[in-house]
Amino acid sequence: MEVFIENENNVTTARFVGRLDTPASQEVTKSIEPILENPTGTIVLDCKDMSYISSSGLRIFLTIRKAAAAKGGNVIVKDINNDIRQVFMMTGFLNLFEIQ
Amino acid sequence: MKEGSLREFIKTEREKKTWGRMALVILAAVILEATSFMQLRFLNQSTRREAEIKTDKVLSTARYEIMDVVDQAEQAVRDNMWITQWCLDNPDSLINVTRRIVEDNPVVVGSTVALVPGYNKKLPFYAPYSYLRDGKLHQTSLATEKYNYPTHEWFIEPLEVGMGYWSEPYLDTNGGNIKMTTYSSPVLDPQGVTGAVITADVSLEWLSKHVGRLDIYPKAFSVLVSRKGTVMIGPVDSLAMKMSLQDMARQIKDEAGMSELIEGMLAGKRGVVSIHTRGRGTNFVHYAPIPRTGWSMAVVIPESEIYKDVRRVSVVCLALQVLGLFMLIIILLSVAKGWMDYQKARDEEDKLESELQIGRDIQMSMIPKVFPPFPERNDIDIAATIVPAKMVGGDLYDFYMRDEKLFFCIGDVSGKGVPASLLMAVTRSLFRNISAQEESPAKIVEGINKSMDTMDENGMFVTFFCGVLYMQSGRLRYCNAGHNPPLIFTDHIHELEVLPNLPLGVESSMVFEEQEMNLLLDDALYLYTDGISEAENPKHELFGLERMIAVLGERRTAWEHMEAMKEAIADFVEDAPQSDDITMLFIHYLNDNSEPKTMARHLVLHNNIQQIPQLAEFVEAIAEEKGIDQAMAMSLNLALEEAVTNVILYAYPDGIDGLVDIEAFIEDDCLRFILSDSGKPFDPTAAPDADVTLGVDERKIGGLGIYLVRNIMDTVSYRYENGKNILTMIKKI
Numbered sequence: 001m002e003v004f005i006e007n008e009n010n011v012t013t014a015r016f017v018g019r020l021d022t023p024a025s026q027e028v029t030k031s032i033e034p035i036l037e038n039p040t041g042t043i044v045l046d047c048k049d050m051s052y053i054s055s056s057g058l059r060i061f062l063t064i065r066k067a068a069a070a071k072g073g074n075v076i077v078k079d080i081n082n083d084i085r086q087v088f089m090m091t092g093f094l095n096l097f098e099i100q
Numbered sequence: 101m102k103e104g105s106l107r108e109f110i111k112t113e114r115e116k117k118t119w120g121r122m123a124l125v126i127l128a129a130v131i132l133e134a135t136s137f138m139q140l141r142f143l144n145q146s147t148r149r150e151a152e153i154k155t156d157k158v159l160s161t162a163r164y165e166i167m168d169v170v171d172q173a174e175q176a177v178r179d180n181m182w183i184t185q186w187c188l189d190n191p192d193s194l195i196n197v198t199r200r201i202v203e204d205n206p207v208v209v210g211s212t213v214a215l216v217p218g219y220n221k222k223l224p225f226y227a228p229y230s231y232l233r234d235g236k237l238h239q240t241s242l243a244t245e246k247y248n249y250p251t252h253e254w255f256i257e258p259l260e261v262g263m264g265y266w267s268e269p270y271l272d273t274n275g276g277n278i279k280m281t282t283y284s285s286p287v288l289d290p291q292g293v294t295g296a297v298i299t300a301d302v303s304l305e306w307l308s309k310h311v312g313r314l315d316i317y318p319k320a321f322s323v324l325v326s327r328k329g330t331v332m333i334g335p336v337d338s339l340a341m342k343m344s345l346q347d348m349a350r351q352i353k354d355e356a357g358m359s360e361l362i363e364g365m366l367a368g369k370r371g372v373v374s375i376h377t378r379g380r381g382t383n384f385v386h387y388a389p390i391p392r393t394g395w396s397m398a399v400v401i402p403e404s405e406i407y408k409d410v411r412r413v414s415v416v417c418l419a420l421q422v423l424g425l426f427m428l429i430i431i432l433l434s435v436a437k438g439w440m441d442y443q444k445a446r447d448e449e450d451k452l453e454s455e456l457q458i459g460r461d462i463q464m465s466m467i468p469k470v471f472p473p474f475p476e477r478n479d480i481d482i483a484a485t486i487v488p489a490k491m492v493g494g495d496l497y498d499f500y501m502r503d504e505k506l507f508f509c510i511g512d513v514s515g516k517g518v519p520a521s522l523l524m525a526v527t528r529s530l531f532r533n534i535s536a537q538e539e540s541p542a543k544i545v546e547g548i549n550k551s552m553d554t555m556d557e558n559g560m561f562v563t564f565f566c567g568v569l570y571m572q573s574g575r576l577r578y579c580n581a582g583h584n585p586p587l588i589f590t591d592h593i594h595e596l597e598v599l600p601n602l603p604l605g606v607e608s609s610m611v612f613e614e615q616e617m618n619l620l621l622d623d624a625l626y627l628y629t630d631g632i633s634e635a636e637n638p639k640h641e642l643f644g645l646e647r648m649i650a651v652l653g654e655r656r657t658a659w660e661h662m663e664a665m666k667e668a669i670a671d672f673v674e675d676a677p678q679s680d681d682i683t684m685l686f687i688h689y690l691n692d693n694s695e696p697k698t699m700a701r702h703l704v705l706h707n708n709i710q711q712i713p714q715l716a717e718f719v720e721a722i723a724e725e726k727g728i729d730q731a732m733a734m735s736l737n738l739a740l741e742e743a744v745t746n747v748i749l750y751a752y753p754d755g756i757d758g759l760v761d762i763e764a765f766i767e768d769d770c771l772r773f774i775l776s777d778s779g780k781p782f783d784p785t786a787a788p789d790a791d792v793t794l795g796v797d798e799r800k801i802g803g804l805g806i807y808l809v810r811n812i813m814d815t816v817s818y819r820y821e822n823g824k825n826i827l828t829m830i831k832k833i
Contacts, residue, residue, distance in 0.1 A: 022712045022745045054741050055804040069796050083734045092792030
């Protein structure tokens with residue numbers, strides 16, 4: 001799993017590549033620390049290349065969402081595949097995020 | 101045959117009893133009647149005695165009256181005897197004597213002093229006669245050629261007997277036609293020569309007017325007869341002198357009575373005779389003589405007269421009694437009929453009951469009752485029983501083996517009696533029929549429930565538990581329809597986790613949920629009806645779950661468990677009547693399935709989170725083998741990862757190496773994963789579900805893992821056994 005974070009015009013984009021399973025989530029937790037430190041503006045979680053997500057991954061998404069909500073940031077989840085959409089639906093995450 | 105003859109016997113006994121009771125009542129009625137007849141008899145007798153006394157009194161009174169007249173007449177003669185003696189020499193004055201006799205004595209209607217012919221030379225025939233006619237005194241002479249007094253009885257007899265004499269009644273023609281009797285007495289002159297006969301006439305008409313009026317009974321009458329039997333006073337004046345007793349005897353056919361009467365009266369005796377006459381029935385005749393006259397007086401009273409009042413009373417009594425008896429009989433008959441009807445209804449009820457019992461017995465006989473049921477198998481031990489309560493109830497159990505699967509069920513029909521029994525039979529047949537082609541307990545239950553559609557209008561239902569045990573793998577599929585949860589024996593005894601669902605027959609479109617678990621070697625299942633848990637002792641305490649678990653705690657064979665339970669219940673309820681069927685089914689799984697042949701994959705991971713990615717390959721291989729799609733594979737991977745992560749993170753203390761064992765079984769219609777670890781006991785299924793409907797702020801960070809496991813898998817069950825957490829997850833394909 002790799003995470004690429006870019007910042008451009010007050011839009012922070014985190015691109016997740018690979019499987020966001022439990023061990024991967026532990027690594028990703030460190031990678032997204034900059035976002036959590038400054039969760040303002042628009043935060044785009046790009047899932048185009050994410051093939052899998054476990055509850056640990058969902059926890060990371062939820063952590064970002066909560067942090068942004070506290071600082072007035074906006075979180076957008078982008079390009080999730082159907083399997084992950086199912087998981088989002090099951091867990092009620094579809095209602096928590098703006099999905100694009 | 102035995103039962104029939106017994107029923108016949110009971111019926112005969114009942115009939116005997118009924119007729120016995122009838123006879124008793126009839127006897128009582130007869131005694132009652134007899135008593136009243138006796139009373140009537142006593143009343144008759146006492147009435148008769150009273151009548152006798154009364155009649156005697158009347159007779160005496162009448163006699164005294166007659167005797168008084170007789171005395172007066174005789175006294176009148178005696179009083180004038182002396183003067184007459186002196187007047188014999190001077191016959192002219194005799195007329196005055198006679199006049200005085202008539203005038204001074206109201207009883208005397210005529211009197212004469214008749215000289216004995218030849219006594220007085222100058223007057224050979226001389227009989228001056230004074231008499232009353234129409235209240236006036238008349239005088240005449242009896243010494244006429246026509247009358248020729250010396251020929252008359254009243255003249256001859258006293259001379260012959262030499263003393264006072266009462267003549268036979270006769271019709272006197274001298275002073276008009278008067279029926280009379282005459283007292284005549286010879287008159288002796290001072291020399292002792294009989295010179296004349298002095299008389300005093302007594303009118304019979306007068307006599308009958310002054311005596312013999314009987315007012316005791318309207319139809320009673322008195323009769324005075326002369327010494328020859330001539331009637332002097334009779335019931336009708338006109339009869340006087342027209343008849344004699346002998347004439348009467350000729351008219352009255354009662355010869356014996358009349359002859360006794362005539363004999364008695366003419367002999368001057370006293371007595372009572374009963375005489376039967378045609379027109380008046382029996383008459384009682386009391387008679388007694390009138391002294392000196394030779395007469396006899398009789399009082400005649402018809403029996404009917406005496407008993408008139410008694411008869412009237414007795415007729416009324418009899419009528420009332422007959423009426424009462426009639427009513428009694430009617431009441432008796434209706435009561436008897438009611439009783440018979442009741443008995444008949446009872447008999448029919450009994451018959452119906454026993455026929456139902458037979459019907460039920462037939463049903464029950466199809467249910468396996470021989471234990472062990474599968475003697476050739478050593479992988480299963482089964483025992484079952486139904487102890488029926490007195491009334492035909494509706495408990496059932498059944499089991500059979502098909503294609504290496506044990507199909508079993510237990511059920512309890514609401515209510516008792518005929519409908520319950522029928523419904524029980526129907527349920528059992530449906531179970532057999534449907535399970536012959538279906539191995540999903542939920543489908544079996546649904547099928548039975550649908551077929552019962554028409555039953556629901558009776559408001560009846562069946563609580564039902566149906567299970568299918570795969571003998572090889574120990575897989576247990578079950579579906580509960582409102583029945584009490586069975587007990588499961590794993591490392592300890594507890595209630596099997598069941599969804600309540602609705603009982604059968606409540607809602608035909610009901611979709612039943614199926615559950616599943618895995619039995620291991622030596623696990624057992626104990627199914628029962630509430631007749632056991634709710635068995636009541638005399639103090640109205642219930643047997644209860646705790647007692648059941650205590651009884652089942654010891655290690656025994658299925659059959660021994662059954663017997664022990666029966667005994668424990670019997671000890672508990674003591675003499676309290678059994679109110680409900682007691683039904684139990686004990687299934688002991690004895691197959692060593694620790695290495696199931698269906699196992700497809702086995703993975704052992706250390707409690708290191710970095711090993712998680714191995715799960716992906718593990719699932720991929722399974723998916724390939726079973727031919728499932730990518731989406732499903734991802735779901736399974738997710739569920740497995742969550743469950744395994746849970747163990748890796750929490751089961752073992754930090755720094756301690758531990759293992760997670762993952763087994764996957766591929767079956768026809770499902771995949772089964774069994775996770776086991778030796779960490780601290782932890783039941784993930786006991787954790788509450790995460791609330792996925794909350795918003796961002798309220799949303800908790802954790803709790804999603806188990807939630808996902810539950811949502812992805814169809815069945816998740818946990819148990820702790822032999823120091824291991826065992827989590828079974830089943831996914832239907």
